[in-house]
Amino acid sequence: MAADTDARGKNLSPAVLAQIRAFQQNEVTEAEVYRRIAARTKDEGNRQTLLRISEEEAKHAAIWQRYTGEELRPQGGRVRRYALLALIFGFTFAVKLMEKGEAKAQISYEELAKEAPEALSIRDDEEAHEAALLDMLDEERLSYVGSMVLGMNDAMVEMTGTLAGLTLAMQNTRLIALSGLITGIAATLSMASSEYLSAKSEDREDAFKSATYTGIAYLITVALLILPYLLFDAEHYLWAMGTMIVIVLLILVVFNYYISVAQDLPFKKRFGLGQMAGISLGVAALSFVIGILVKQFLGVDI
Template sequence: MSDSSTESAKPSISPEALAQIRVFQQGEVTEAEIYRRIAARTKDARNRDALSRISQEESYHAKRWQHYTDEEMRPEKRKVLFHTAIARIFGFTFAVKLMENGENNAKDAYEKLAVEVPEAMEIRADEIEHEQALLEMLDEERLSYVGSMVLGMNDAMVEMTGTLAGLTLAMQNTRLIALSGLITGIAATLSMASSEYLSSKSEGRSDALKSASYTGVAYLITVALLILPYLLFDEAHYLWALATMIVIVLLILVAFNYYLSVAQGLPFKKRFGQMAGISLGVAALSFVIGIAVKQFLGVDI
């Protein structure tokens, strides 16, 4: 488009609309750089190609907004560093979908801008059509083993919250509880990992060892986090350790289910409620059993 036609279009745009266009342009420029960096660190050729194409789409949209602002913007360094760090820690699928969820919240802003700039809805539709199609092409290995991670983490929480809650009232000593819990947890980790390996092997899966590894690692990490309060509090503060352990259980559930809700589009509240209800229910029942054992059997440690 010629400079004269660009100049003639500008007076019809209000300062508020122009400010919103700048926000959109800045977002596209920043996201293009984020996708470019994530793509550069992705080993799988198919995923790298999809991420690179999304980066190109974002750059194209930024150019369309630049037509209105006549400004050349640079990526926001903090956002680039934040999202690339998230991609390294939690995987590129989580980082990308977290970023795209933020874009979905801008629907109202696009509709409001379209009153003055009809092209806004065209850009919005283009993003949804092309970028979503490219996002569907992403296939990250770690998400293929989410079922194995859920199995390990959920079993660890159900078994260890119950075990530690029961031991808390039976032993009333944080060091003895931690020792017993650690021995139980390590044995249970080996048992769970080997069971997952044999189960996967019997199904003829070639990735049985990798699946078992994800299950075992998830189980062991969960065990370590749940036992940690009993190592931090002194021997007499076993109830404080128990309360802290329950808080850690809830935090693990919040973090993991949020990860799944973003990365796989699964419902957060329903899954969180189910897993929290089971884990805390078992812990409460085991707590009562611990009281009963101590009371009726006369065990005093």
């Protein structure tokens, strides 16, 4: 085998050999990523699918190794990064982001096949077989995207308005955070209950799960929006509000990017990113003005 490997490597041009080595490194690393994620996956069907993809990647790496003659190790940093993403955002997001982020070949597979005949078969295998395996993944949380969007969007509209109004009415970050937290928790329970009753009225068996995802999305959003009022000093309420608005925009961008990757959808068009931002910030601006008017006409000074 060693002699065969040396012969193949000597017949390759430096550019092709470098590209093959990059492919081998990528396959070795991805095989380990899939294996790590599979080890943490509870659902047996998803776990077996991830292990099958890992085996496919390892098989391709072994083919490329015949040309390079090198036994490469997985890139530890990249493996840990995608394992962490899988833990936080779910394995579907992590593996699809990894596949999207693969380094583009500097040499086309057709050109590569002139010196490495297996190149085209590996390409076809990855485009067909591995794509089919990825489509077999069935992550529960992606079935409740609508519930998460409902909770997140409602929380952003309601809490940005509430916190902006309280900012000018109270002018104290601690009082604003206290009022916002009480309002947010009550609103979370109300929103989750409404989602549960709505799902029950449709005779859905997953009413409780749907309500849970809605409530969790709502509560996380509330916590993130209130956080600036806990971090800034009591008199820096305007800085806290400005930071809160930045967080609103970041939540919109991150969540929409998550959905676009996990569900293979266009990032810019998913859920009307600009429209959602406009509604949330518009409500915040209106509530800010209302806070000024209420404080002025009621003569309340806290």
